Amino acid sequence: MTRSAPTRRQLLFTAGSLLGSGLLGVRPTHAQGIPVAMQLSWLHSVQFGGSYIALRNGYWAEQGLDVTLLPGGPNAPVAPPLVAGQALLGRGAADYDAAAVAQGAPFRIIGVAMQKNPFCIASLPANPVHEPRDLLGKRLGMALINRPVLDALCALNGIDATAIEIVPTQYDAAPLLQGQADCLLCWATDLPVAMAVQGVDSVVMLMADHGYEIHAQTYIATEDSLAQRRDEIVKLLRGEARGWQDYRKDPAAAAALTVEMFPDLGLDPEAQRIQAERQLPLMFTDVTDAHGFGWFTDESVEANIRTLALLGQEVGPDLWDRSVLEEVHGN
């Protein structure tokens, strides 16, 4: 099953799997080929719709890969399974990736699923935030973890961050609806969708439209994997790109597939459908039209480096590696 001689950890790993009898990862029923795992950044949802299409349509199986999609969660950081070699590819974000690299993880960003960062300021129509200036004097509900994100947005737009009252919350929309906050710092593809499903309209100001350029939903791999298992990584990303092309043609079908594949997650079909729609403009842009899914330009890397510097992270362009994408898209 594994290529190297089993270590004690792998034996434990196997024991753990036996104990669990059923693997939690998703596998096609006709599984055979080289076992490869991709660590997702959150619980299964249409956020990873393209991967499910690739799995269901056999885009990996026909290349000889037996792919497992490992779900994430609130207590499931992406970096450890990658460093430990349990996952070949992970779904990260440029800021988290840069932080992991600063802590000694040898990661490279080899693809970018979300060209535009999904962070936004969500507010209610009665008291809206249309542009960064509108934030002044407002109560902004956000997880304190995201403080650097707000500071970067303020710096990019020349706003005094101290004029914004921060209401510490965790990640849910209730504080906005309960009136404890005037607006929320969140992803455009989740809390506003949850509010829409509850019949609450919201105003969404995408931070990417105001200079906040951070690649989101990146594909990351360790330098070691890139050197030793490059072929599998190329095949993995190729299948992924095909899956997402299908997704783009019919996001509603991707939402339906997600709900069908994970009946035990309690996913709301309507919420999945809206989310599938709303992430389209973030993932497919002129850049992907010209070069293919997951592409990133040198200019966007430069912009990321500038934004990361505002977040207090010094990185160079060697955090990114486009060679796999070049192979995938054949140029």
Added chain:
Amino acid sequence: MTGQALVPLRPGPWLQGAGVLGLLLAWEGASQASQSHFVLAGPSQILERLRLDGGLLLRALLATLRAGALGFALGVAVGLGLALTAVLAPRVERPLTTISLLLFCLPLVATGPVLRVILGPGIGPQVALAALAVVHTTFTTVLVGLRAAPASWFDLVRSYGRTRWAELWQVRLPASVPYLLAALQIAAPAALLGAMVGEFTGAERGLGVLTIQAIRSLDVVGAWTIATVAAASAMAVHGGLGVLGRRLDIIPPPVLLAPPPDPPVRSPAARGLALLGLMGFVLLLWQGLMDALALSPFFAKRPADVWAYLVAGSDAAVHRQTLLVALGETASHALPGALAGLASGAGLAALLVLAPPFAAAVLPLSLALRSIPVVVTAPLIVLGLGRGPAGTIAVVAAMVFFPTLVACLSGLRHASRPILDILDSYDAGRIRRLAIAQLPAMLPALCASARMSIPAAILATTTAEWLATGRGLGSHMAMTAMTSDYAALWSSIVLIGLAALAAHAGIAALERALLARFAPEQLAP
């Protein structure tokens, strides 16, 4: 005459029924009144959701119960093994107690990702966290039971020249059965909590997964329905074990007290040396475990990494400052919460003794409510009380309140019979009986509750900070995990462990002083 002294164990069913009905009506009324605030869902909405989503909830419940049951069995087995070891080799009892306390205080947010890597995909982390959640309570409770036989029985065994093993088989184990049953009752909800939090490390089904989905998607009715299902199943297991005990004629143990700490007989130097030795052993265990599993130093930090982060490194002072501020914030919620829980638990127990029929109605309800896992209550209480300190303090207080109430009521029942008889013969009022005879009898129970409240308060505070308020060390640890700052994460764990041990030692010292003054018989060897 005796009717007043003892709280009847079987309450009037009508009183209990009326109490439950009243609660349900108040709940429904409150939910109707707060319809548009996304806070509270009432019983009628929950019933409707159960009807609509019954299949989904049942599958989730079964998935969580499966992992919880495996962890429960594993954790109880380890706890039992530790207790037996401590009885057979009394010298290792203190180190074992310390290590099991430290394991119990490991924050869920920190252990989850490491367990996920060690155990791989599957239900490994769920099982392991469920097991970790029950080892300590099983160990301490069964240990009391193994010692609960009267001294004369041991004399008898010894007078026949039998061995320690015979003593174990013929006296200790039979004596410990009621305590084992009580330990299982305490363990059941804890295992459920562990399994739910384990799902946060990445799972495809289970009540924990559904909880995340419900909170994220503003599904208030969903959150309350899941909470109800989790609480009901924990209460069912709790109650089922009680029924089993009655079927088997197992009499519930008199008081579930950990034995009072040993009086300090050794010189301070000897005690310091023992402490140092224990610390060294814990550090070796830590280093050895990480090395044996060949865990990457990127996320599995060793003692030297923490030392560098907190003491030797160039930014150590800044790091210490950051972590201590976060720890201080956490303590500022945990401490008042624990004190409020202890005070209200003991206070209500005392009040209830003045009104026995009420105690009869409240006790079974408290036993049941005790079994609701904190991961379920934390978001709900914070939803209601807001994200300020009040919410977190209330979560901690609720977590400490129920076990304290149960323990204190039990302690009050064991007031000295002769003293009560004397007071009765002088026709003393209820207040005087309480002050002179019953409160001193409650003191050991209160002290034991205080000791047991340490891990409970840490668990509740860090969980609430992580899941709801975004403040303090709990939130800081979640952030360090996300940004791969694992040296900070492990340093936080070490600080929490040290704080827990310090609190434990402090309460034990206070306990010795109090008991020496008010209940000297408890300190007799």
